Amino acid sequence: LAARAAAEPEGRRRSWAAPGWFAPPFAYGGANQSGIRLRVMPGAWYGQFREAARTALKRERYRVAPASDRMGVRLSGPPLERSDSAEPLSHGVVAGTIQVPAGGTPIILAADCQTTGGYPIIAHVATVDLPLLAQCKPGDWVAFTEITLARAQQLHLAFEREMRLLAAALAIHAV
Numbered sequence: 001l002a003a004r005a006a007a008e009p010e011g012r013r014r015s016w017a018a019p020g021w022f023a024p025p026f027a028y029g030g031a032n033q034s035g036i037r038l039r040v041m042p043g044a045w046y047g048q049f050r051e052a053a054r055t056a057l058k059r060e061r062y063r064v065a066p067a068s069d070r071m072g073v074r075l076s077g078p079p080l081e082r083s084d085s086a087e088p089l090s091h092g093v094v095a096g097t098i099q100v101p102a103g104g105t106p107i108i109l110a111a112d113c114q115t116t117g118g119y120p121i122i123a124h125v126a127t128v129d130l131p132l133l134a135q136c137k138p139g140d141w142v143a144f145t146e147i148t149l150a151r152a153q154q155l156h157l158a159f160e161r162e163m164r165l166l167a168a169a170l171a172i173h174a175v
Contacts, residue, residue, distance in 0.1 A: 034139065034140050034141060035061065035136075035140050035141030035142060035143065036129075036132045036133070036135075036136060036140070036141075036142055036143075037142075037143045037144070037145055038108075038125050038126070038129045038132065038133060038142060038143070038144055038145070039125070039126040039128075039129050039144075039145050039146075039147045039151075039152065039155070040057075040098065040123040040124060040125055040126065040144045040145070040146055040147070041123060041124050041126065041146070041147060041148065041149050041152055042122070042123055042146065043097070043098065043120075043121035043122050043123045043124055044088075044091075044120075044121050045082075045088065045100075045120035045121050045122060046121075046122055046123065048082050048083055048084060048086075048120060049080055049081065049082050049083065049100070049120075049122055050081045050082065050083050052081070053079075053080035053081050053082070053104075053122070054122075056077075056078045056080060057080060057106075057122060057123065057144055058144055058145070058146055060077055060078050060143070061077065061141040061142065061143045062075035062076065062077035062078075062106065062141065062142050062143070063075065063076045063077060063139060063140070063141055063142075064136045064137065064138050064139060064140045064141075064142060065105075065138060066138040068110075068136075068138060069110070069112075070110050070111050070112040071109070071110060071112045071113055071114065072099075072107045072108060072109050072110050072113060073107065073108040073110055073133060073136060073142075074105065074107050075105060075106045075107070075108065075142060076105060077105070077106075079103065079104025079105055080100050080104050080105075080106060080122060081104055082100070082120060087118060087119075087120075088118060088119070088120055089118070090116045090117065090118045091116060091117065091118070091121075092115060092116055093109055093113060093114065093115065093116060093117040093121070094109070094113070094124075095109055095110055095111055095113055095130055096108065096109065096124050096125035096126070096127065096129075096130055096133070097109045097113070097117070097121055097124055097125075098121065098122050098123045098124065098125065099117055099119035099120065099121055099122075100119055100120050100121075100122050101119050106122065107119075108125060108133060108142075110133065110134070111134065123144065123146075126147060126152040126155060126156070127152070127156050128152070128155045128156050128159045
């Protein structure tokens with residue numbers, strides 16, 4: 001590539017190191033300081049969890065457990081107790097669904113999650129934050145911030161727009 005770049009006329013040479021050729025329009029995030037904050041929307045069974053459980057979900061930090069894999073990120077931390085013990089029927093699930101099995105420790109379904117589940121769903125991770133979840137390793141902490149569905153949709157559309165801008169900037173500066 002260096003030889004090819006040197007053969008280019010002076011006016012056509014581009015430097016990847018040139019300052020200011022691309023300034024990202026958003027903050028690239030990642031798991032930092034051994035943890036992340038994920039934005040979530042309340043799930044179908046949110047109201048069936050005790051107030052203390054709903055508060056804990058928003059205030060506590062959970063640890064990624066060693067048993068986590070591509071199917072689900074298992075968390076350790078304060079158990080999330082339900083106000084009743086009724087088990088839901090099996091239902092469709094997607095990556096980002098936060099299920100709470102009988103023991104009360106949440107599981108965030110990941111990329112290779114099953115298509116149906118039977119545990120109560122307390123929340124759903126915003127799609128825009130799933131890449132952050134994928135970077136977590138055992139021992140990292142995870143915290144949650146509640147947002148609305150409308151806000152999650154705004155964030156997703158903004159992320160898609162920013163990715164198109166990034167692709168265009170890279171295409172312009174390709175060697």
